Amino acid sequence: MNGPPQPPPLQAPARAAAHVPLLSAEHLVRTLPGDPPVTLVADADLVIEPGKFTAIVGPSGCGKSSLLYLLALIDRPTGGRLLLEGQDVTPLSGDERAKLRLERFGFVFQFHFLLPEFDALENVMIPMRRLGRLSLAAAEARALELLGFMGLADKAHKSPDKLSGGERQRVAVARALANDPALVLGDEPTGNLDSVNSARVVDLFRQLAHEQGRAVVCVTHDPAIAEVADVRVTMLDGRVIEVKQQG
Amino acid sequence: MAGRLGLLLHIAAKHLLVRRRQTMVAVSGVAVGVGFFLAVSALMVGSQSDFVKTLIDAAPHIIVSDELRSPQPQPGRRVYGEGAVALRGYKVRNEVRGIKDWQRILREVDAIPGAIGSPSLSGAVTLRLGGREEALGIVGIDPAIEARVTTIGDKLRSGRLIDLERTQGGIIVSEELAQRLGLSMGDIVSATSARGASRSLRIVALFKKGQAQLGAGQGYMLLREAQSLLGRPFVINRIGVKLADPYQADAVAKRIEARHAYKAESWQERSADFLGLLLTRNVIMYTVVSAILLVASFGIYTAVSNSVADKRRDIAILRSIGFSQGDLQLIFVMEGLALAVIGVIAGWLLGFALMAVLGSLEFPIRGEIQHIPLDRSSRQYLIAAAASLTAGIVAAWLPARKSARVDPVDILRGAV
Known part of the structure; x- marks a missing residue:
């Protein structure tokens, strides 16, 4: 510690100059143990970029949700690697992955998945309170702002069972945005909504990507989402068979 | 960190409030256990010290x-x-x-x-x-x-x-x-x-x-x-x-005897048979009382175990948001601890009331009104609290471990 000051490096590491995607999957494999083993995801390669809205489509059981859980660090791959901003996150411990999910990722599921004992505002505040960067008052202000952005300012103190399906899903989106995530992931986020609410959520997702510069990844059956996405990833039998840049 | 613990406690409290009846049952179990522990040990310790006092004070130490x-x-x-x-x-x-x-x-x-x-x-x-x-x-x-x-x-x-x-x-x-x-x-x-x-x-x-x-x-x-x-x-x-402290009698007696050779008998030596009886009595009492507290902790185990089973979906949500396994376990241990703490406080009140009733009873013995000797020292309250809280934490921790084994992927995939 008390040695002479180190001379500055002659040149910055070469990699810093190169373009690093937000999230990239390299040969991701996920199999379930069994005889014979069940392959959910086989050798998937995928790059997720900020500011882009990516839709993952394919028939039921093609492994798109399994791929999403791998990308979301909720599930662990049995093979391949996953890089977050160039850093391999595959070997991280459960707690380290949980911390990354809390700080960098936000999730929206097909079913709203709000905590039933907490009202809308409290649900949105939970990730902020867990992260603990904001004071309680600041967290509440931000949660109200997010609910306002979702058009739900007047429903802040309603409990989830007093909200309609569309409203609940928008509360879930607000909660996903609570810690200002770089990546928002959706698992059939419109799967349970009528067409009006569906269109609203899709608009919201596009806004998150195009106006707020976040990476948005959605698994969907909904052709309307697949149409408007910037990148359309098609899967079949656990493999990524097509990655198509749209628009 | 305080914010995190506050949040976990908030979630634990919500879980308990939703299941009011089960919470009440678990709390009552602990309260009855603690209350009767206090009453029984006040009786036993009180009568014992009364007895020993008679033994000690009737004759020289x-x-x-x-x-x-x-x-x-x-x-x-x-x-x-x-x-x-x-x-x-x-x-x-x-x-x-x-x-x-x-x-x-x-x-x-x-x-x-x-x-x-x-x-x-x-x-x-x-x-x-x-x-x-x-x-x-x-x-x-x-x-x-x-x-x-x-x-x-x-x-x-x-x-x-x-x-x-x-x-x-x-x-x-x-x-x-x-x-x-x-x-x-x-x-x-x-x-x-x-x-x-x-x-x-x-x-x-x-x-x-x-x-x-x-x-x-x-x-x-x-x-x-x-x-x-x-x-x-x-x-x-x-x-x-x-002596100022009767429990020094053995040591002082040995010293006198060593110096002067005359037989110096302490009250403990004279009453070794009685003290042996008291020891047996204490072993019996603490066995029975530990059983009461143990049974009380079963209520906590059931409550926390049911809570974990009921809240599998919430566990998956919280895990996907970024709560660690430790966070989830802590939530459920806190639920058990909260039940134990409320139970202990209610049990203290119950024990206090039982002692008041016992203390007010009057028995005529040899033509004199006698009260049951009771030991009301705070030591009994602390023993009851320490035993219940420890049993409560263990009873909550066993099922809480199960929360860590909930795989969020299974729940999210088979979403209900």
Whole structure:
């Protein structure tokens, strides 16, 4: 510690100059143990970029949700690697992955998945309170702002069972945005909504990507989402068979 | 960190509030366990310390007597200890028994802070009244000192200990003996010692009946009058010692015995049989009471276990948001701990109320109103709380571990 000051490096590491995607999957494999083993995801390669809205489509059981859980660090791959901003996150411990999910990722599921004992505002505040960067008052202000952005300012103190399906899903989106995530992931986020609410959520997702510069990844059956996405990833039998840049 | 714990506690509290009935049942279990623990242990500890107090205070904490633990060896053996000595048909000189140099022992005892020694002489006399005779062990005491060493002064039905000083030839005997001889206060009775000396004594006070420690066959006189009646002037054969802390008696007794060779018996040594009984009693009590607390913790186990099972979906949501496995376990341990804490507080109130009821009961014993001796020290409250909280944490931790095994992927995939 008390040695002479180190001379500055002659040149910055070469990699810093190169373009690093937000999230990239390299040969991701996920199999379930069994005889014979069940392959959910086989050798998937995928790059997720900020500011882009990516839709993952394919028939039921093609492994798109399994791929999403791998990308979301909720599930662990049995093979391949996953890089977050160039850093391999595959070997991280459960707690380290949980911390990354809390700080960098936000999730929206097909079913709203709000905590039933907490009202809308409290649900949105939970990730902020867990992260603990904001004071309680600041967290509440931000949660109200997010609910306002979702058009739900007047429903802040309603409990989830007093909200309609569309409203609940928008509360879930607000909660996903609570810690200002770089990546928002959706698992059939419109799967349970009528067409009006569906269109609203899709608009919201596009806004998150195009106006707020976040990476948005959605698994969907909904052709309307697949149409408007910037990148359309098609899967079949656990493999990524097509990655198509749209628009 | 405080924010995180606050949030986890908030979630735990919500879980408990949703399941009010189960929460109530678990809390009541702990409360009843703690309440009855307090009541039972107050009874047991209270009666025990009352009993030990009677045991300790009735007689001196240490009795130094003129006996030796092992008889003195014959001088021949002492001198030729290593050689082959055969002694046969020797005559033992009749010594005047008594504690030699007793003033020195007394001075040493009085030098211990808070301790006081009371010298006495005991011997046997025969009481005669009319045609009846009764053997009586008499103890010669100095009433002013003896009153500070033992509680015999409190056990008099009539008269006072100090009356021995005021009356020539005063004696105190038990009510039973007085009844047998047909004596009452102020009556005169003749006493004859083993050496043939005879004297008239006047009853100045009577002991209450039923004092096992004193015995019906014992009487108290002034020390110098006893010495003259027994024909042993200036001799004492017993020193009763009272200490500030009765539980030091064993150690002090050993010290006195080591220095002066006279047998010094502590109250523990004299009452070893009773103390053994008390130990058994305590083992039984704590076994029963631990069982009560253990059963109470089953309620916590069930409550937390059901909570984990019910909240599998919430566990998956929280995990996907970024809560760690440790966070989830902590939530459920907090639920158990909260149940235990509320249960302990309710149990304290219940125990306090039970003690108040027990304490208000009155029992007439030997014509006197007696209350059940209760130990209300805060120690019992702390033991109950510590035991319940520990049992509660363990009972909550066992099912809480299961929350860590919930795989969010399974729940999210098979979403209901």
